Amino acid sequence: MTEIALSSLYQQLILEHYRKPRNKGVLPGATVEVHMANPVCGDEIRLHLQLDGEERVQAATFIGQGCSISQASVSMMTVRLKGKTLDEALALAERFTEMMHGSREAARDRKLGELRALQGVSKFPVRIKCALLGFDALQEAAKRVRSQADSPAGG
């Protein structure tokens, strides 16, 4: 592991989101709320999404605790989710996952916005799960929203 890898891991933008997370807090009237934890390290988040009738994210917030990578990643994710449809949000999750698995092309994708600052995590295999925690919660949230919509008893 080199100095360069370490400084690319702990970029200022990541530290800034870690110190001052965006959209941190509960969301009264959330459409869906998902708790996601990494039992190996104890990192956890609770993601709240408020969706409109067209599955568009009106608001996204989180509460949680954990390492700089997991908390900065979910903070950046909530910023990026606002105004996106669930399909767009899931595409973002997929793109981000590709970047975590080393795709240079994904890392150049402007759709990821600030999340691209997390590119350096891909060089630290044990930390990739940290960066994906928020997106795991997002995917679970989408699954729940859609299974509710599918079920006859659901809204």
Place this chain on the structure above:
Amino acid sequence: MNGPAAPAGARVSDRRSRANAFAARARRDFPALQQEVGGKPLVYLDNAASTQKPDAVIDAIADYYRHDHANVHRGMHELARRATEAYEGARRKVARFLGAADPAEVVWTRGTTEAINLVASAWGHTFLREGDEIVLSTQEHHSNLVPWQLAAARAGARLRYLELDDEGRLLLDRLPELLSPRTGMVALSHVSNALGTVNPVAEIAEQVHAAGALLLVDGAQGAPHLPIDVAALGCDFYAASGHKMCGPTGIGALWARRELLEQMEPYQGGGEMISVVERDYSTWAEVPHKFEAGTPNVAGAVGMGAAADYLTGIGHAALAEHERTVLEYALDRLAAVDGIRLFGPPADERCGVVSFLLDHAHAHDVATILDADGVAVRAGHHCAQLVMKHFGVAATSRASFYLYNGTEDVDRLVEGLDRVKAIFG
């Protein structure tokens, strides 16, 4: 440390240079420590998770496979005789290492976890009944919790917990109220893996026996660091792992009083553990073989035996003095780090384990940055989630020392923490 300042200071610096010479000598025995990580000599401070292996152990395993390997027991040929002698010879070494008079009281297992599972399962099956109680503590590693949860659920027994004080000691004055005629087993660690706390086993054993219960000691962190004498400890079961005391992974030992082993039902069935097999029933081999179904980990046993010899050669008194010096130095230096929170009791009540948290930087970030500097520590809950809950934290960073760590390693750790602070401010 209590004398007048100047002479005490001189003695302290003498002790530190002795500790560094001791560590440097030991390091030569460990090939894995002769490497650089992140462009710097590796500082390995993850010994509570697993220790590195000396040449003596690596060579014993390789020599066994090169020259002596066959299946053990019942073999009529030369290699089977040699393999059996190596396997049983290693059992005698580990028995001696644990202070057990009778090698038949030592059962080979995959490690401490399997040793505790063996007791929870086989003793539980034989003796544990509905309404019985098992006393544990919130200091325990998951390996000394989950097997008892499983056994209690099977039997309809109840778990009771001894709590910890603010420095991670067992609240022993509450033990009497937890013990009753319903108590079947008390299972406690010798040394806490998360905090390093050394528990007064002998004192506990007296109280447990006075209540008519049995005492199992999880010795995963005890056997590597403390002189073990199961008779003096007064426990009924003692479990240890090879890999935490310079031996290989996948091997461990359960020491138990012979009459308990004789009364307990077998743990697993198969070859090696039987005497006579009929269509509908079998009779069991003598202890300890009754608990060793299937072809055992012979090379592992040989390695653990070699590790016991290696540590005996170093000497427990020398090891303890060395570790104390390094631990005291580490606690002093770490306590002076700005924004640090240290967990666990003072040096004279613990082994070489230091769990800590830094303000502003998460335990995992600390471990990642230290790793970039070639300093290996562990971060997480250390398989002791009840300890983490007790202190109201999700994770800590943990540095744990062994014979090959000197005060210079502590200096590297503290330099690494300065770097963490430079990044996280």
